Amino acid sequence: MSHFGRSGPPDIRDTYSLLVLNMTFRTTADDLFPLFDKYGEVVDVFIPRDRRTRDSRGFAFVRYKYAGEAQKAVEKLDGRNVDGREIRVQFAKYGPNAERIHKGRIVEEVPRTRGRSRSRSPRPRYRDGYRDREYKRRSRSRSRSRSRSRGRHERDRYHDRERDYRRSSRSPSESPDYRRRTGIGKYDDERRSRSRSYNSPSPKRSSSPHGTPCKGSADEKNHEPSSRSRSVSP
DNA sequence: GTTGAGCGTT
Numbered sequence A: 001m002s003h004f005g006r007s008g009p010p011d012i013r014d015t016y017s018l019l020v021l022n023m024t025f026r027t028t029a030d031d032l033f034p035l036f037d038k039y040g041e042v043v044d045v046f047i048p049r050d051r052r053t054r055d056s057r058g059f060a061f062v063r064y065k066y067a068g069e070a071q072k073a074v075e076k077l078d079g080r081n082v083d084g085r086e087i088r089v090q091f092a093k094y095g096p097n098a099e100r101i102h103k104g105r106i107v108e109e110v111p112r113t114r115g116r117s118r119s120r121s122p123r124p125r126y127r128d129g130y131r132d133r134e135y136k137r138r139s140r141s142r143s144r145s146r147s148r149s150r151g152r153h154e155r156d157r158y159h160d161r162e163r164d165y166r167r168s169s170r171s172p173s174e175s176p177d178y179r180r181r182t183g184i185g186k187y188d189d190e191r192r193s194r195s196r197s198y199n200s201p202s203p204k205r206s207s208s209p210h211g212t213p214c215k216g217s218a219d220e221k222n223h224e225p226s227s228r229s230r231s232v233s234p
Numbered sequence B: 001g002t003t004g005a006g007c008g009t010t
Helices: A029-037 A067-077 A126-138 A149-167 A176-182 A186-196 A215-229
Strands: A016-021 A042-046 A060-064 A088-091 A100-102 A105-108
Touching: A016 A067, A029 A042, A029 A060, A029 A067, A060 A067, A067 A088
Parallel strands: none
Antiparallel strands: A016 A060, A016 A088, A042 A060, A100 A105
């Protein structure tokens, strides 16, 4: 029944997309469909989810067949309590392929890179950039609210993914060990050799005389005797 | 198990 979003976008030619925000992370399309279907013909309900965890991201897209119904749903369902949380319903602003949408309807298709459209719009991300800058300026002791949990977790997850991918290296040729073994990493050897020549104390080492007059020196001092005397043996 | 501004799919 509600296999929306399972086979890709059905037909967004003459549909009006609504963006549902502030909904629960556990709300699914099955929960939204009946709600929105009561106010009009819902063509598709899609909830962007994580690619790996398949977790809901907290918002959904509801496509209506007619703008009037969509508008009605926006007026009626905006602020409706769903699963113990007031959802925010509004017209989608951007399409799946970054098309410009007006009132939920695509009014400007995405310019294909056919070469014809030489006058490609720079399409600057003022939103992200501005937000980032503002966030940077507002940071310091402003770590309140502004849940960027997704971003942080996303990075960590991606890191984990990369690590997993590396660990499960399908072909040994992609393994660094293999590269070094084959001799491709001779540069690494050279670099390592040069780096290994720590006979001459490089000034950029951890022990900077007048670089880290902080507790680092204290720690070193603290660790020096124990490490040198090495009297602490099991 | 958590999270809370946002704009999207095999």
